[in-house]
Amino acid sequence: MCALADLEPLWGEAARVGGRQVALWRLDASTVLAADHRDPRTGACVLARGILGSRGGAVTVASPLHKEVYDLADGRCLSGPGPVLPVHPVRVADGRVLVGLPPGKGAAAH
Template sequence: MTPTTLTWTTVCPLDRLDTDRGVAALVAGEQVALFRTADGIFAVDNRDPVTGAYVLSRGIVGSRGGAPTLASPLHKQVYDLRTGHCLDLPGVSVGRHEVRCRDGLVEVRLRQET
């Protein structure tokens, strides 16, 4: 399978994202969790890869070893927001998506396997 890049989708104004808090958004039919931190804006799948529940937007934002992180609200597995890799369970990761801010609007571009 090869990755296919989709188009940028405007999600919300930047000022609607509170620092260190998550928000869920529907982007091209996919649930995405958005986070604004001191390190930037991040977009990951809202689906927790361990439990399958769509809850990551409710996770706890923090840092570990200088990396911006997200702890699942269910079992507290911690994910690096830059890479999507789980820092607690080797081989587990959450899908990441490209995110940018243009003219004060947050835009997400999904990455999907085809």
Template structure:
């Protein structure tokens, strides 16, 4: 059986200058509200994460307003309503394993922020 791996189709969403370090900025992509989070790193370069803006517990589109930080060297964002923390890498909730946010591949491409 032949297995193929497809690379994501990259779509520009906004300019890098539209992002705020360690904070969420929400973009509407198709029908999805996506929170984009820029995490600066002097050693490896800046990383951008794309995560669902909809809080699974309340149903409100507020994740992009959450606090960004680290838990055990893992970047997370906290819901501003119930304070549960989600890993930016994969959307997993640290306090409630049954909760997870959808994530998208994201990258900085020159002056552009792109999601796949």
């Protein structure tokens, strides 16, 4: 996907992985989280510009459009009934960020 050093801590970045737009957030020296960049409620590609936060120990992102809050571990909407945000597994190896996508949604980026 990219070098870990390319990601600024606590800031979202968007990237294209296998034809899909993905948002990445670097939390600390070795933790990166990934989800679809597309807001599941509106369809707009804006989530990399969402606001990182936490709720009950969960790392969250709030959509910049309607402020729905999503758990970045499982994609649940924590603001009430709402669509799930697809989240993706991330691995950091040798200073590189690797994002996995489900089959049929684009190939894993290495």
